[in-house]
Amino acid sequence: MTVTYSRRVADAGLGTFSHLLLRWKGSIYKLLWRELIIFTTLYYSFSIIYRFVLNEGQKRLFEKLAIYCDRYAELIPVSFVLGFYVTLVVSRWWGQFESVPWPDRLGALVGAHIRGTDETARLTRRTLMRYANLSGVLIYRSVSTAVYKRFPTMKHLVQAGLMTAEEHRQLEELPSPHNKFWVPCMWFVNLALRARTEGRINNDVALSAILNELNTLRTQCMKLYSYDWISLPLVYTQVVTVAVYSFFLACLIGRQFLDPAQGYAGHDIDFYLPVFTLLQFFFYVGWLKVAEQLINPFGEDDDDFETNYLVDRNLQVSLLSVDEMYDTIPLVERDKYWNESEPQPPYTAASAEHRKPSFMGSALDIRYLTHRYRQTHSHLLDPIPRPQLSQFLN
Numbered sequence: 001m002t003v004t005y006s007r008r009v010a011d012a013g014l015g016t017f018s019h020l021l022l023r024w025k026g027s028i029y030k031l032l033w034r035e036l037i038i039f040t041t042l043y044y045s046f047s048i049i050y051r052f053v054l055n056e057g058q059k060r061l062f063e064k065l066a067i068y069c070d071r072y073a074e075l076i077p078v079s080f081v082l083g084f085y086v087t088l089v090v091s092r093w094w095g096q097f098e099s100v101p102w103p104d105r106l107g108a109l110v111g112a113h114i115r116g117t118d119e120t121a122r123l124t125r126r127t128l129m130r131y132a133n134l135s136g137v138l139i140y141r142s143v144s145t146a147v148y149k150r151f152p153t154m155k156h157l158v159q160a161g162l163m164t165a166e167e168h169r170q171l172e173e174l175p176s177p178h179n180k181f182w183v184p185c186m187w188f189v190n191l192a193l194r195a196r197t198e199g200r201i202n203n204d205v206a207l208s209a210i211l212n213e214l215n216t217l218r219t220q221c222m223k224l225y226s227y228d229w230i231s232l233p234l235v236y237t238q239v240v241t242v243a244v245y246s247f248f249l250a251c252l253i254g255r256q257f258l259d260p261a262q263g264y265a266g267h268d269i270d271f272y273l274p275v276f277t278l279l280q281f282f283f284y285v286g287w288l289k290v291a292e293q294l295i296n297p298f299g300e301d302d303d304d305f306e307t308n309y310l311v312d313r314n315l316q317v318s319l320l321s322v323d324e325m326y327d328t329i330p331l332v333e334r335d336k337y338w339n340e341s342e343p344q345p346p347y348t349a350a351s352a353e354h355r356k357p358s359f360m361g362s363a364l365d366i367r368y369l370t371h372r373y374r375q376t377h378s379h380l381l382d383p384i385p386r387p388q389l390s391q392f393l394n
Helices: 028-053 056-073 078-097 104-113 119-144 145-150 153-161 164-173 183-198 204-229 235-256 275-294 307-322 367-376 386-393
Strands: none
Touching: 028 235, 056 235, 056 275, 078 104, 078 275, 104 119, 104 307, 119 145, 119 183, 119 204, 119 307, 145 307, 153 164, 164 275, 183 204, 204 367, 235 275
């Protein structure tokens, strides 16, 4: 889903961004081509009717209507309304991305503080991380169409190994009409307390660190739930949509090229292709399409978040960090720079030009300026005699 082009713009140069204009996936052309075809078809339909269907009297009436529409269409504050709306949408979109739950820190704490190599300790660590991931999957099912299609029922979660049959039974029997994404978090807390009672967690500080990190993950899940529940006010979305489309409905008539023989101001030349009107349509409606795509990034658009990837990645990484990597350390040996006070990793020929001396501060690099100053103002650098200095201080 996500269209990544960071590598293509790593170095700014001639044509760097021009190459991006040729891409189709995730492009504005893919979003806008249908609307552009409809607008162009309607525009030429009015143009053909005006030029070849209407009689002279009807043409004069159409020309007055076109001048009227062109004059008053500019009163619609499209730039202001649309710009402020897109700013809110982009801010909300980035806030949703920052609310995506990542269990990496929680996995590090669980692996560090729940000790033991026996099967019970291993089962405890893996179950804790499975609960954390299950909470994330439950919230993704609520907000993401892609994840819901993958796990349309709770039984699919059981089949996928994210939940056991007993856990499914308890979750279904829980008498709550609300979203139950928080239930695995409570299972996590209860299992962590049992591990502390059994002595697998050494102290209360470690238990507190684990539970604090769990609460952070739960807060992120709650934020995603809140973003899905509380949308931008519908009235604002309606105002923006009506403003943009009403403006271009007026442009269908107001931007027609009128008969130059009539002497209307601004209609000295008759063109068949409204270049600047089409550009304006491309910019304004394209801007609106950007907002439409970003307002809910948990769908299946080209630039929506890849939630199924997040499910797979988080489960694999979290289980790996608390199980296979538990107490696994590479051989500890002397590094290459053991006896060197100034280690200098080598540069390849391709990267040699990026080797720069250490920056010491702009004020320290004044040796050349000091030398020139001494040459031109040597008399000012002589020490002041003591009597003159005392007189100056007094």
